[in-house]
Amino acid sequence: MSVITLQLGQCGNQIGGQLFQTFMDDILTKPSQTQVPPDKNETYKDEVLSRFFYKDQMKEGLPEARAVMVDMEPKVIAQICCDAKKSGQWVYPAKQQLCQQKGSGNNWAHGYCIHGQGQEVKVMEMVQREAEKCDNLSGFLSLMSVAGGTGSGVGAYITECIKDEFPHAFLLNQVVLPYSMGEVIVQNYNAVLTLSHLYRNADALIVMENDHIQKICSQLLDLKKISFRDINNVITHKLASVLQPVCVDKYPGYSCQNTLGELMEHLVPHSDYKLLTVKNIPQMSEAAMTFSSYQWHGLLKHLRQMLIADAAMEEGINWQVKLGDETPRGSSRHNRSLANFLVLRGKDAGSVDTSMFADPTLYAPWVPSGACLLTGAQPRLFSNYEKSASLVSNSRTPVQTLDRIVDKAWSMFSSRAYVHQYVKHGLAEEDFLDSFVTLEQVIASYNNL
Amino acid sequence: MTQSIVVQVGQCGNQIGCRFWDLALREHAAVSKSGLYDESIGSFFRNVDSRYDDPADIPLGTGRGKIRSLKARAVLVDMEEGVVNEMMKGPLKEVFDFQQLITDVSGAGNNWAVGHKMYGTQYKEKLTDVIRRAAEFCDCLQCFFVIHSMGGGTGSGVGTFILNLLEEEYPDIYRFVTAVYPSAEDDVITSPYNSVLAMRELTEKADCVLPVENQALMDIVNKVSKSVPSLKTGKKTFSGLSETMKAGSAITTGEGGTVSKAEERPFDSMNNIVANLLLNMTSSARFEGSLNVDLNEITMNLVPFPRLHYLVSSQSPLYAIADVKLPPRRLDQMFSDAFSKDHQLLRSDPKRSLYLACALMVRGNVEISDVRRNIDRLKPNLQFIHWNQEGWKTGLCSVAPVGQPYSLLTLANNTCVHHTFTDLKDRFVKLYKRKAHIHHYTHIDGMELSDFSDSLECLNTIITDYRDLERQLSNPPPTEPRLQVMT
Numbered sequence: 001m002s003v004i005t006l007q008l009g010q011c012g013n014q015i016g017g018q019l020f021q022t023f024m025d026d027i028l029t030k031p032s033q034t035q036v037p038p039d040k041n042e043t044y045k046d047e048v049l050s051r052f053f054y055k056d057q058m059k060e061g062l063p064e065a066r067a068v069m070v071d072m073e074p075k076v077i078a079q080i081c082c083d084a085k086k087s088g089q090w091v092y093p094a095k096q097q098l099c100q101q102k103g104s105g106n107n108w109a110h111g112y113c114i115h116g117q118g119q120e121v122k123v124m125e126m127v128q129r130e131a132e133k134c135d136n137l138s139g140f141l142s143l144m145s146v147a148g149g150t151g152s153g154v155g156a157y158i159t160e161c162i163k164d165e166f167p168h169a170f171l172l173n174q175v176v177l178p179y180s181m182g183e184v185i186v187q188n189y190n191a192v193l194t195l196s197h198l199y200r201n202a203d204a205l206i207v208m209e210n211d212h213i214q215k216i217c218s219q220l221l222d223l224k225k226i227s228f229r230d231i232n233n234v235i236t237h238k239l240a241s242v243l244q245p246v247c248v249d250k251y252p253g254y255s256c257q258n259t260l261g262e263l264m265e266h267l268v269p270h271s272d273y274k275l276l277t278v279k280n281i282p283q284m285s286e287a288a289m290t291f292s293s294y295q296w297h298g299l300l301k302h303l304r305q306m307l308i309a310d311a312a313m314e315e316g317i318n319w320q321v322k323l324g325d326e327t328p329r330g331s332s333r334h335n336r337s338l339a340n341f342l343v344l345r346g347k348d349a350g351s352v353d354t355s356m357f358a359d360p361t362l363y364a365p366w367v368p369s370g371a372c373l374l375t376g377a378q379p380r381l382f383s384n385y386e387k388s389a390s391l392v393s394n395s396r397t398p399v400q401t402l403d404r405i406v407d408k409a410w411s412m413f414s415s416r417a418y419v420h421q422y423v424k425h426g427l428a429e430e431d432f433l434d435s436f437v438t439l440e441q442v443i444a445s446y447n448n449l
Numbered sequence: 450m451t452q453s454i455v456v457q458v459g460q461c462g463n464q465i466g467c468r469f470w471d472l473a474l475r476e477h478a479a480v481s482k483s484g485l486y487d488e489s490i491g492s493f494f495r496n497v498d499s500r501y502d503d504p505a506d507i508p509l510g511t512g513r514g515k516i517r518s519l520k521a522r523a524v525l526v527d528m529e530e531g532v533v534n535e536m537m538k539g540p541l542k543e544v545f546d547f548q549q550l551i552t553d554v555s556g557a558g559n560n561w562a563v564g565h566k567m568y569g570t571q572y573k574e575k576l577t578d579v580i581r582r583a584a585e586f587c588d589c590l591q592c593f594f595v596i597h598s599m600g601g602g603t604g605s606g607v608g609t610f611i612l613n614l615l616e617e618e619y620p621d622i623y624r625f626v627t628a629v630y631p632s633a634e635d636d637v638i639t640s641p642y643n644s645v646l647a648m649r650e651l652t653e654k655a656d657c658v659l660p661v662e663n664q665a666l667m668d669i670v671n672k673v674s675k676s677v678p679s680l681k682t683g684k685k686t687f688s689g690l691s692e693t694m695k696a697g698s699a700i701t702t703g704e705g706g707t708v709s710k711a712e713e714r715p716f717d718s719m720n721n722i723v724a725n726l727l728l729n730m731t732s733s734a735r736f737e738g739s740l741n742v743d744l745n746e747i748t749m750n751l752v753p754f755p756r757l758h759y760l761v762s763s764q765s766p767l768y769a770i771a772d773v774k775l776p777p778r779r780l781d782q783m784f785s786d787a788f789s790k791d792h793q794l795l796r797s798d799p800k801r802s803l804y805l806a807c808a809l810m811v812r813g814n815v816e817i818s819d820v821r822r823n824i825d826r827l828k829p830n831l832q833f834i835h836w837n838q839e840g841w842k843t844g845l846c847s848v849a850p851v852g853q854p855y856s857l858l859t860l861a862n863n864t865c866v867h868h869t870f871t872d873l874k875d876r877f878v879k880l881y882k883r884k885a886h887i888h889h890y891t892h893i894d895g896m897e898l899s900d901f902s903d904s905l906e907c908l909n910t911i912i913t914d915y916r917d918l919e920r921q922l923s924n925p926p927p928t929e930p931r932l933q934v935m936t
Contacts, residue, residue, distance in 0.1 A: 010741065074450060074488075075737065100591035101451050105745030149749075181839030183740070185750040185806050214818070226818040228739045303774065407931065412836045414929040417753035433932075440934045 001259045002051055003243070005067045006158065008150020011176055012143040013069055014228065016326020017080035019143070019236040020065045023052050024089045024384065035381045044380055046194050047245045053090060053135045066134070067427060068126045070158070072115055072150045074099040080098040096126050104149030108190040109425035114199075122160055124165060130164070139170030139260035141201075141243075146194040146229060147178035147187035150159045158185045171201040174239060176211045177401060188409035188416050189432075195402070196435035199274060199442060203264045206276045207236050207398040212312035219315050224287045237383060239355035241390040246343055246376030247350070258343070258376050259428040264373045268392050269340045269367070272445045277397045279306050281314050288290040294387050296344070296352045303389050304356055310335040310397050323361045325403035334449045337363050337395035342375045346387035349377040357391075362439040364449045399446040408440050450488040450497050451591030451755040453731065453744070454583050456611055459557075459564075459604025461629050462597040464716055467536050470544055471703055476728060479851045480736065486516045489735045494519040494544070495586055503548070506586055519544055521899075524579050526611070528568055528603040529556040532655075548582065552576055557602030561643040563608015572607075576614060584619065591734075592623040592744045593725060595655075599647050600631035600640030609650035617656045627723060630795075632664040633872065637754065639886050642901075648870075649904040652911055656748050656761050656928045659726065660866065664718040665796045669762060673767050673789060675703050675717075698769035700725050701832045704852075725850070726762055726794065729858040732812055732908075733846040740817065742844030743809060749801035750842040751806045751862045752895040753797070757914055761799055761862045763792040766853065780815065780855065783821035787859045788831065795869055802865035803831045803919045808842040813855030835917060835925040867915035874908055881905070897899060 007016035015364050027045045034041050039358050049055065054410035055065035065084070069092065077099050081092050131137055140162055144151035155173075159336060164173060175198065178187045197207055211236045217226045221234070268274055281303045282294060302314050309321040321334050342357055358373045382388055412418065413432060423429075457466030476491045478661075486496040488509065497504035499518035507517060521544040527533045530552050537545065551572060557564040581727060584590055593615050597608030630653060631640040637691055651658050701718035712886040736840075752758045764777075765786035791800045820843050833840050850856050880886065881901060890896050 027894050073741065073743065075526050075741065079737070101746065102591060102744040106749045110745075149746075177820065181841050182845055183841075184746075184836065185840050204622070214821075215532055217819075225816045229815050357727075408836075408839070408929050411928050415753075415836045417836055418749075419754050421749055421752070436932050437934065441933050 001136050002054075002066055002134040002193070003138055003258060003260060004134070005052070005065070005129070006127070006140060006142040006155075007067055007069045007072055008144040008158065009148055009263060010073070010118070011145035011148065013071055013076050014157070015143045015174075015176070015232050015235055016067060016069070016112060017083055018229070018232045018362050019051065019239055020067070020084065020090060021087060022046055022236045022240045022387050023244070024087070028089065028238060029381070036379050038435065044245055044378075049269050051245070056219070061091075062088075063090050066130060067092060068094065068123070068130055068149075069097040070099075070119070070123055070154060072100045072111070072154070073103045074101070078270070079321040079432050080087070083411060091319055093130070098122055098126065104153055106147075106184045106186055106190070107421055108153040108156075108193045109424060109427040110423040111149040111151075111155075112193070113148065113426040114429045115151075116154045118155025119154070120157070120161055127162065127165070132138040137166075137169055137374055139172065141174065141260070143170050143174050144194075145178065146191040147176075147184045148190065152190045152194040156194050159198055159201045169323065170264050171202045172204050172206065172260055172264065173198050174206045174208070176235065176336065177207060177405070179210045179214070186421075188412065189422070191405050192409045192435050193432070196438035199438055202274065202277050202449055204237070204268050206278060207401075208238065208278070209312070216283055216313050220283045220285075220313055222288070234283070237283075238390065239291045240279055241280060241344055241345065241382060241388065242278055242341075242392055244378070244382065246345070246373060246378040250378045253271050263341060263392070267341055267372075267392060269339055269371060272442070273338050273394055274393055275398045275402075275442070275446070276394055278390055278392050279302050279303060280388070281306070282385060282388060283313065286321075286384070289384060293315040296348065296387060300354065300356060307340070307357075307362070307391060307393060307395070308334045310395075322361065334358070335396050337372070337393045338367060338449065339363075339371065339394045340373050341392040342373065343390045343392070344375065344377045344387075345380065345389070346385060347379065347381075349379050349387070352377070390449060396446050396449060399443055402439065403443050405435065406443065410436065451490055451589045451734070451743075452492050452522060452587040452870065453592040453594060454522045454524065454587070454590065455493070455581055455766065456524045456580070456593055458595065458608035458611060459601055460527065460529070460598075461601065461606065462604050463525055463527055463532045463536065465596050465627070465629070465720045465723045466512075466523065467539075467541060468703060468717060468720040470523065470541055471473050471720065471764060472724045472728055473702075474519070474544070476591065478849055480512045480848055480909040484516050486514050490519075492731070492735050493522055495522060497508070497552050499543075502785045503834065505724070506732075519761035521545060521549075522893065523549055523584055524550055524551070524583055525753075525870070526551045526576070526603075526607055527551040528564065528607065532552055535742055542838060545602055551580065557606055557638050559600075559637045559643065560602040560893070561606040561646045562890040562891055562896040564604075564608075565610045565646070565670065566606075566839055566893050566895040568603070568607050569610030569890055573614070576611060577618065580611075580614070588633040590619070590622050592625055593619070594625050594627065596627045596723075598629040598631070600629075600635055600637050602643060604629075605643045605647035609654070610645045612650055614653045623656045623748065624654065625744070626658045627727065628658055628660050629723070630660055630662045630869065630873070632662065632667075633876070635663075639880075639889070642853070642886065642890070643872060644873055645908055646900060646904045648873075648911075651754050652907055656758060657752065659728070659793045659794075660759055660763055660869065661762070662796050663719070664868065665794050666722050666838070668791065668796075669722060669794075670701050670718045689750045699766055715917075722764070722794065725764060725821055726858065729810060729850065729856060730766065730810060730860070731846040732848060732850075733810060736846050736848040738844065738846035740845040742808070746842070746931040747808065751808055751860060753805055753862070753878070754914070757805070757862065759862070759866045761797060761861050761863050761866060762794045762861075763787045764794070765792050765793070766858050779784050780819060781826070782821060783855065783857050784827060787857050788827060795866065797863075797865040797868055799861050799863040799865050802832070802863050803922045804831055804837075805918065806837055806840040806842070807831075807866070808844065808860040810844040810846070810858040810860070811855065812846045812857075813849030814847075815855050817843070820845070832922055834921060836928075864915045864919040867912045867919070870908060870915075873904070874912065877905065877908075
């Protein structure tokens with residue numbers, strides 16, 4: 001089953017480039033260090049290659065990433081393609097890049113109404129071409145930030161087109177929420193418009209926040225000067241830890257089953273709830289890795305508390321929050337989920353007791369107990385961690401941030417500041433209101449879990 | 450990549466333009482040492498085969514062709530010949546050709562009406578042609594930079610006429626105006642008239658105006674020359690600090706450019722500051738960086754309401770320290786300096802007024818975490834409007850300016866501009882009350898008395914708009930409650 005990646009805008013392209021490199025680095029780990037027998041290692045390699053890369057059997061050459069790249073400025077795409085070529089391990093397919101000369105200038109309306117509609121035919125042609133290279137298309141993974149104009153505006157438009165053209169393919173959007181301040185002033189408007197449009201079309205949204213990731217970089221990875229490259233490394237680590245092959249417990253006999261469809265079928269049981277977050281443990285600098293050893297039980301206990309107390313990383317978790325705590329008004333104090341997907345990688349991953357994540361109090365009362373937890377295991381070592389666990393959850397985690405974004409955008413919208421810039425490119429005030437309504441609905445749904 | 454055209458009008462505009470091209474050449478020479486004609490140099494220059502009379506462009510191709518002969522994407526307009534002629538004799542003559550020039554002999558006599566109504570109408574066709582020619586050389590034209598002064602006749606009059614022309618002919622191309630405002634002690638008596646008349650056009654037709662004040666530039670030059678030992682006089686200084694300072698790296702010097710020290714004229718150091726402003730503002734669109742800021746992002750982020758598009762700028766450091774080891778203290782100082790009163794290119798104090806939005810354009814070896822740290826540090830001392838408490842826009846360009854490890858340009862939409870505009874209005878009203886000099890204007894064809902009252906009205910609205918926003922600082926209006934949804 002193959003996945004086509006859409007890299008949209010500067011952020012999407014930079015993450016995409018690093019994501020494919022992470023996939024490659026993972027499968028090119030020395031077989032002796034993978035902790036698995038050579039034949040298992042080969043199956044894993046083949047699965048990754050067919051999932052994310054394409055290789056024409058008739059021709060010599062490096063594997064090509066199954067990717068379509070779109071940006072309205074040429075600089076970033078040129079750089080990313082060049083970096084891939086330099087690695088000597090993989091390349092981007094030729095002619096699957098679209099760039100224009102002029103960027104969208106942080107204006108969502110410019111990206112959506114002008115560039116999106118203008119480039120629709122060309123982008124869809126490229127997507128079609130990529131899809132034809134797949135024997136078995138499982139779905140699309142699109143990477144974008146919600147703050148800028150190109151990734152967010154063009155991204156939202158292209159997502160709609162893909163939904164129309166490939167109604168049966170799964171569509172997973174990975175969106176990066178910007179720093180709470182400092183990047184783009186109209187970022188909250190852009191975020192509201194993007195998220196509301198994606199919510200209508202995508203099957204699920206994996207939400208990552210720059211603020212959290214910055215904290216992971218400074219506190220866990222011990223980096224002093226944090227660049228966007230470091231931030232993207234954490235993002236790609238999270239994504240790869242979920243997307244690289246694992247065996248899912250539901251089907252013990254099969255080798256690799258965490259396809260996009262499987263993920264989404266399990267994680268998105270209701271179309272009002274589409275926001276996913278990824279939590280990882282452990283995360284540390286390479287220097288610290290040599291001195292650390294973990295037991296599965298300890299790791300999972302931490303990860304569970306991260307989920308309950310809604311912590312983005314393992315440091316500074318609030319251990320006071322207990323399951324079953326209730327506020328005076330009857331809603332739970334702990335973070336409630338709809339569904340979780342637990343991925344274990346490393347030594348003895350297949351024989352770990354994960355029942356502590358199946359506790360019904362973790363989940364909304366109407367979720368049937370059999371449908372709440374899915375576990376995937378892969379004995380192969382991942383990213384040099386002897387044991388590591390990732391948890392994809394459909395929970396209240398992103399709602400707080402979403403609420404903050406809507407709040408700020410609304411306060412700006414009440415003064416009608418910057419609205420003229422959007423109107424100039426064909427958006428109306430009603431479009432803003434529609435988007436606000438959509439997101440208020442999402443927030444309310446999650447708060448009532 | 451996109452291209453931009455610089456339209457320099459009048460004596461002041463051309464002198465600044467001249468410094469701009471010199472420094473732009475110096476910058477690109479420092480970045481691309483191999484002498485190739487790549488996209489980044491193509492944003493301001495054409496590459497031509499100068500063996501021919503009307504040289505056609507050598508196409509960019511893969512960006513690996515050699516530079517043959519560079520021509521500036523510029524239009525030079527002056528109603529006197531002096532400055533432009535001098536330029537065409539000077540070391541920069543090769544980057545311009547005569548088809549880019551529009552000159553007259555008699556000047557506009559410090560009269561906006563002569564520039565705007567008389568010369569404007571007379572030269573309309575020629576201006577259109579010359580601008581069109583420059584535009585046709587661009588693959589993807591992004592922006593016009595118009596540079597002129599506000600006090601004189603040619604700059605303010607013809608400059609704003611061109612602005613109208615650009616709006617008519619190229620409505621989708623951004624129009625950035627760098628306008629030099631006269632000092633209060635300006636020797637041109639009619640400068641308040643000219644400035645106010647020009648301001649109406651800037652308010653209505655420009656996408657973005659960067660007001661720069663003569664007096665503020667002069668203050669910066671004095672500040673720099675006090676701390677950097679002057680090379681020209683060979684005067685020795687005994688302060689320990691100045692020995693570590695690189696004299697050639699100050700923001701006011703043009704060292705390393707084609708104009709040699711001996712030829713430097715008195716206004717050059719002031720003009721260098723403005724030229725650097727333009728270079729730093731466009732650097733993120735021309736060079737690599739981890740957080741690019743294209744020119745259209747500047748208006749998008751900094752202009753919340755269409756007419757309030759006056760941006761106060763400041764630059765730091767004013768000169769580089771010779772020791773290249775970068776203690777973070779120096780880096781933080783750069784951020785602090787950029788918000789201090791004496792680094793602003795307008796005589797105003799944004800710290801004491803209200804920010805609507807602020808952009809930090811950083812160049813050189815600075816990471817996003819450095820910027821965030823400094824925003825967190827500075828923010829408590831700055832006041833932002835209630836709906837834009839996080840109104841920061843950041844640009845990171847990895848190419849530092851020549852001779853400096855890093856630099857910072859801030860562009861702020863701040864209500865403090867209303868003080869400058871009020872001063873200007875007061876000077877205008879003083880003259881206008883007596884109807885002094887009005888007849889010099891009204892006898893020009895097409896000039897009406899109502900132009901004066903309308904322009905004053907327009908200026909008044911801008912002042913009130915900014916002042917009303919500033920008042921929201923002490924009593925913010927109640928915000929609408931958020932939308933309620935059925936659950």
